Amino acid sequence: MTIAVYPGSFDPITYGHLDIIERAAAVFDRVIVAVCLNPGKQPLFTMEERVEMIARESARLPNVDVNCFKGLLTEFVKREDARIIVRGLRAISDFESEFQMALMNRKLDPEIETVVLVAQPKYSYLSSSIVKEIASLGGDIGGLVSDQVARHLQERFALHGLRDE
Numbered sequence: 001m002t003i004a005v006y007p008g009s010f011d012p013i014t015y016g017h018l019d020i021i022e023r024a025a026a027v028f029d030r031v032i033v034a035v036c037l038n039p040g041k042q043p044l045f046t047m048e049e050r051v052e053m054i055a056r057e058s059a060r061l062p063n064v065d066v067n068c069f070k071g072l073l074t075e076f077v078k079r080e081d082a083r084i085i086v087r088g089l090r091a092i093s094d095f096e097s098e099f100q101m102a103l104m105n106r107k108l109d110p111e112i113e114t115v116v117l118v119a120q121p122k123y124s125y126l127s128s129s130i131v132k133e134i135a136s137l138g139g140d141i142g143g144l145v146s147d148q149v150a151r152h153l154q155e156r157f158a159l160h161g162l163r164d165e
């Protein structure tokens with residue numbers, strides 16, 4: 001059984017992430033979507049909120065589970081008996097950091113392979129950050145995230161809106 005871990009901030013999950021989850025689920029026996037800490041980012045949603053949103057989006061995929069962890073990705077992958085890390089690549093600009101992460105993870109655990117899935121062109125401009133920026137300014141995020149995620153964003157920004165800042 002080939003178990004793959006798809007790690008990320010998912011703050012929040014977008015249709016670009018969902019596309020990678022669906023494609024990974026078609027390739028691997030089991031996919032664990034893992035919400036984890038990116039020390040370089042200040043999240044809008046708690047880890048539990050992000051897990052819940054992803055679980056709803058992926059509920060129809062029987063071989064996909066959602067989890068979260070704090071700590072090293074390679075240790076989580078090992079604990080889950082997985083050997084594969086899946087990452088999505090949107091554009092050349094992603095390449096440098098993905099390359100560095102893949103090499104560092106291999107140094108930390110040479111038994112773990114990183115598999116990169118190239119984003120569909122229609123999602124290549126999409127990121128959680130840009131979705132949050134648009135939502136915070138009251139723009140239309142239809143077609144970028146699901147309705148439930150859009151509602152969560154609208155609610156969050158109604159409380160902590162950036163519109164007047």
Ligand code: PNS
Pocket residue numbers: 007008009010036037038039041071072073074100101102104105
């Ligand atoms: O969605 P992101 O923010 O691009 O995902 C980056 C993430 C969360 C996968 C990366 O920051 C990560 O692996 N964090 C866990 C801590 C860790 O293992 N860091 C070393 C990575 S080489």
